[in-house]
Amino acid sequence: MRLKGAVIVITGASSGIGEAAALAFARKKANLVLGARRVDQLNSVAQQCREKGAPEVTVRRLDVGQRAEARAFVAAAMRDHERIDVLVNNAGLGWMGRLHEMPEEKIEELIATNIRGVITTTQAALPAMIERRRGIVINVASVLGFRAAPYSAVYSATKHAVVGFSHALRGELSGTGVKVCVVYPASTETEFFAETEAPIGPQYPAWWVANAIVRTARFPRRDVMVLPYRFAHLAEPLIGGLLDHAMGEVRRMRSPHLAGGSHQPPPEDS
Numbered sequence: 001m002r003l004k005g006a007v008i009v010i011t012g013a014s015s016g017i018g019e020a021a022a023l024a025f026a027r028k029k030a031n032l033v034l035g036a037r038r039v040d041q042l043n044s045v046a047q048q049c050r051e052k053g054a055p056e057v058t059v060r061r062l063d064v065g066q067r068a069e070a071r072a073f074v075a076a077a078m079r080d081h082e083r084i085d086v087l088v089n090n091a092g093l094g095w096m097g098r099l100h101e102m103p104e105e106k107i108e109e110l111i112a113t114n115i116r117g118v119i120t121t122t123q124a125a126l127p128a129m130i131e132r133r134r135g136i137v138i139n140v141a142s143v144l145g146f147r148a149a150p151y152s153a154v155y156s157a158t159k160h161a162v163v164g165f166s167h168a169l170r171g172e173l174s175g176t177g178v179k180v181c182v183v184y185p186a187s188t189e190t191e192f193f194a195e196t197e198a199p200i201g202p203q204y205p206a207w208w209v210a211n212a213i214v215r216t217a218r219f220p221r222r223d224v225m226v227l228p229y230r231f232a233h234l235a236e237p238l239i240g241g242l243l244d245h246a247m248g249e250v251r252r253m254r255s256p257h258l259a260g261g262s263h264q265p266p267p268e269d270s
């Protein structure tokens with residue numbers, strides 16, 4: 001898709017990958033509609049986007065986990081621009097720890113934001129895209145969407161759900177002119193880890209993912225790996241079981257408190 005003058009809607013644009021994607025689209029002279037809960041930060045991102053060359057940038061407070069807000073966000077973008085060329089479902093958050101200690105509200109928040117939000121905005125944007133026979137939905141999943149990580153069970157589940165949702169929808173929409181793509185970031189240097197354990201291994205900058213998102217908008221593809229993880233993807237059926245244990249061990253070595261008492265040898269019979 002030609003990006004100059006296109007209408008790009010991004011959820012979770014107040015920091016990290018969403019912010020970097022907004023700036024990258026702004027450099028291509030696209031019009032932007034940005035949503036997130038922190039409006040002050042959104043306004044500052046919007047200002048930077050205008051300075052980088054975006055002709056029109058609007059911001060709107062959005063809690064994507066609230067169905068009515070998510071629908072209203074998409075409706076406002078349609079009202080302002082009469083079309084949406086690209087919807088980037090990026091808003092998301094993580095949580096790391098033992099599942100049985102995960103607060104119920106956190107479980108709800110992850111499900112509402114990471115998956116229900118994606119479903120609601122996509123549902124709201126599709127009718128106009130289908131009518132125009134044109135549009136691209138880019139869902140930001142994670143490598144944890146195909147390689148689940150210990151101590152991130154609910155997060156991994158939401159990202160697997162995003163992948164399944166995207167692939168199924170892609171088939172449903174084949175022949176309509178509307179494309180559905182999944183981007184799979186690995187550890188990226190953003191605020192994502194502010195409230196969770198640091199990732200194992202290096203982190204790469206948010207603009208890497210942003211560039212992958214922009215490339216996907218120009219040349220839509222089903223699955224877009226940000227690092228060359230395609231091999232890991234293919235190896236999953238062969239060594240996935242081994243990886244489950246290996247990753248658990250590495251995480252427990254790195255963060256012993258996560259093991260709690262659950263990995264002590266059983267008490268000897270007296």
Ligand SMILES: NC(=O)c1ccc[n+]([C@@H]2O[C@H](COP(=O)([O-])OP(=O)(O)OC[C@H]3O[C@@H](n4cnc5c(N)ncnc54)[C@H](OP(=O)(O)O)[C@@H]3O)[C@@H](O)[C@H]2O)c1
Pocket residue numbers: 011012013014015016017018035036037038039041062063064065090091092093094113140141142143184185186187188189190191192193
């Ligand atoms: N960083 C990584 O290593 C990594 C790896 C794989 C995948 N990802 C995925 O990349 C996406 C972006 O994450 P990031 O790394 O850029 O983290 P981030 O810097 O924490 O950004 C997350 C964005 O999502 C927004 N957000 C969170 N909850 C929201 C809600 N209920 N409604 C609307 N917006 C909400 C945040 O804005 P407000 O707080 O202002 O609402 C923020 O703009 C997420 O989907 C994440 O799962 C990240």
